[in-house]
Amino acid sequence: MTNTIADVEQADVILITGSNTTENHPVISAFVKRAAAFKGAKLLLVDPRRIKIAEFADKWLRPNLGTDVAWINGLIHVIIKEDLYDREFVENRTQGFEALKEAVAKFTPEYVSEITGIPPGQIIDAARLYAGAENAAILYCMGITQHISGTDNVKSLANLAMITGNLGRPGTGVNPLRGQNNVQGACDMGGLPNVFSAYQPVTVADNVSKMEKAWGVSGMSDKAGLPVTEMIPKAHSGELKTLYIIGENPLVSDPDLNHAEASLDHLDLMVVQDIFMTETAQKAHVVLPATCFAEKDGTFSNTERRVQRVRKAVDPPEGAREDWWIITAISKRMGYAMDYENAGEIFDEIASVTPSYAGLSYARIEHEGIHWPCPSPDHPGTPILHTQSFPIGKGVLHAIDYIPPAEQVDEEYPLYLTTGRVLYQYHTGSMTRKTEGLNERAPESFVEISPADAEKYGLEDGDKIRIASRRGEIVAKMTVSPKAVDGTVFIPFHYAEAAANRLTNSALDPVSKIPEYKVCAVRLSRAA
Incomplete structure (x- = not known):
């Protein structure tokens, strides 16, 4: 997030898109609801489903799946045409405005409506509402990123914020809501194939030299590794022989699960640490039992970039060890000794090689976390980014055109499927589905369908139905819901026995390599 969670309440307008905030981020949604209900904020929601937070929205735009670039460009078109953009911010702090202006010229409200299904008047009203705010904040989540155009979607939201000058102040910003605990921290620590910690590219010679010196090694590779979405196909082809999986459950979370399962079966060795x-x-050759969050010391970096201490509260089961202990034990057996006594020593090393963490220490975050970047021990941290300038100087406005989703409906597969989460289960259910009370609330998978589509296909609420895509099929209970939009069904992905990802498309965003989980074509029939 460019801003903090708390200063969402200082926004005059809050734009939420691609985020079922109340179910995926219930704590953050409380700030949004408070701002809308008690502090005069106007909530602008753009989502294909009538999700719970729509009850608080002043305006709700319902786009067709996978059309985010089109409606965002439509808002920008209106803002530029009506001279609602922040001319001073654009001239002093951005570059590429003329190219953006040319790119969005064709995205008239009428043209956008043809693509998105949003009435032209709603496009105009939404543009005026967002651009007219003194402070406007954008919140988004995986409904924006999990598309073949996910990178374009994020850049388009950044365009919208920059042309209206909504960056660098409380109540503004472009704020991605992270999907799991410490996703931010894992990325910060170099848990990506192309960067060291703090997003230092592995392809830059100076970065490699710095790490070689810190770690006492030589000859480190300067080539980027593979993202997980490219590892799986290479396992299938035999190019990848071994996979070491830590805290991940790809046999529920990966797209096109039938292919993913076959790919993992081709491995010579699969190690799972969980x-x-x-x-x-259950399919691994070796399982390494790890400790959970309450059984270890360390830090988490949350969605607002706040680095926070985590302290051991209970002893782990016999045989379970901290992740760092397991990794260092393997490293020693492979010939490289990592001699750490505790997690605090590791954090000290993190600070020494990570510029944005350089001013952090356990002592400084003993009582309250600090937002990175924090470059020195006397630095207070940075709750709000880009207050005076961007790290690269002027922010780049990207001229982006709309591209449709990778898969379209047809006579054989006439409905779109989108996937997501429910409040009472979490991700692949590794923990929540072992909790009796949560399973009482959300015991099984379901297919959410609109009343009109249920009638069209002769289906009734509670029916067991078969859902098939070009990649696989599952059976689940049908739920007729006003949340659903005609032509689109929704399935939560938590349930392994009716895994939505047996259906989803593994087509990737060319830049981020994230799959298009949010759009694929399916058909429905009553199960035997």
């Missing part, structure tokens, strides 16, 4: 015997761990 706290439970997940669906993936």
